[in-house]
Amino acid sequence: MASALTLSLFLLLCAEAEGFSPCQAPTLQTKVFQYRLWDVNQKSLYLRDDQLLAGHLQGANAALEEKVFWVPNRAFEPTRLPVILGIRNGTRCLASHPKTSTTPALQLQAVDIRELPHTGEASAAFTFFRSYKDGLWRFESAANPGWFLCTSARGHQPLALSRSHDATHLLDFYFQLC
Template identity: 75%
Template sequence: MPPTSCPVHRAPRRSRAMEAEGFAPCHAPVLQTKVFKYRIWDMDQKLLYLRNDQLVAGHLQGANAALEEKVFWVPNGSFTRARLPVILGIQNGTRCLASPTAPRPTLRLEDADIRTLPGAGEASAPFTFFRTYKDGLWRFESAANPGWYLCTSARAHEPLGLSRGPDATHVLDFYFQLC
């Protein structure tokens, strides 16, 4: 391994001679974001799975249980920690849930690296959800669309979406378990 030099007061200029001598300037530390892997299901016991490029919730039994999508999440330090901000994704965090600001917001999957999104500041708002916990259940409120929560349909095998509140057609409460 070549030697490195890192003056505290200023970064040196690189030259070919320095590179030939094995001199390497120091770089800012890379932000390490720990990615967590969880199971998530709604209070009606519907699991999440991918169908036609949409995340849906349904009862999976037998061989179909293998279809369950695990949810990957990272904390998002761009928002107040007390609100428990997280970015949620599937497929090892390569596809993230997003809810861009809109009068009637929608939920979609976007190709994005879950590890880099927390460094995007306010631009990460569409990917961020605030977690709340009560009586063993979690809710996920959209940071970009306050008052709108991640939800499943009361009917099985319907797409995951957003709702303003629980009602006869939407389930907002989830179980969230570390894998």
């Protein structure tokens, strides 16, 4: 028993001498989910000129559809279902920075979706609260409360943010695991 204790102490001292920290907490792993997101008018998301657009994609164009990658964001109240959304395997994330004009802008930013949940409150611009009703999802900006992801009633328009649900702004989405 004494030799096992001595060996453990020796290994611990050697590890510390070599710069290892055996008691270091493991890094929190972030699982990335891949989903399909489309609006209630069956418009899919696709990328053109660095903008995420929503439009009807048929035939060969169906291959242009962007899959949405998401991770939960534990920095916010879990009952609000906070998520970070991205495309291109989570290398381009949707960001809604606090508004500086009358309408907040939605942008794609080159950041790693797996790193953002570890930035705490600084990830607010990338966080959206999900809500579900009658088979449809809405995504509210954490940085701009009351503003939701939306598509235009017209096809091939940019994904944007809107405060109102009306004939021109569609706030409801289908959200399905790929």
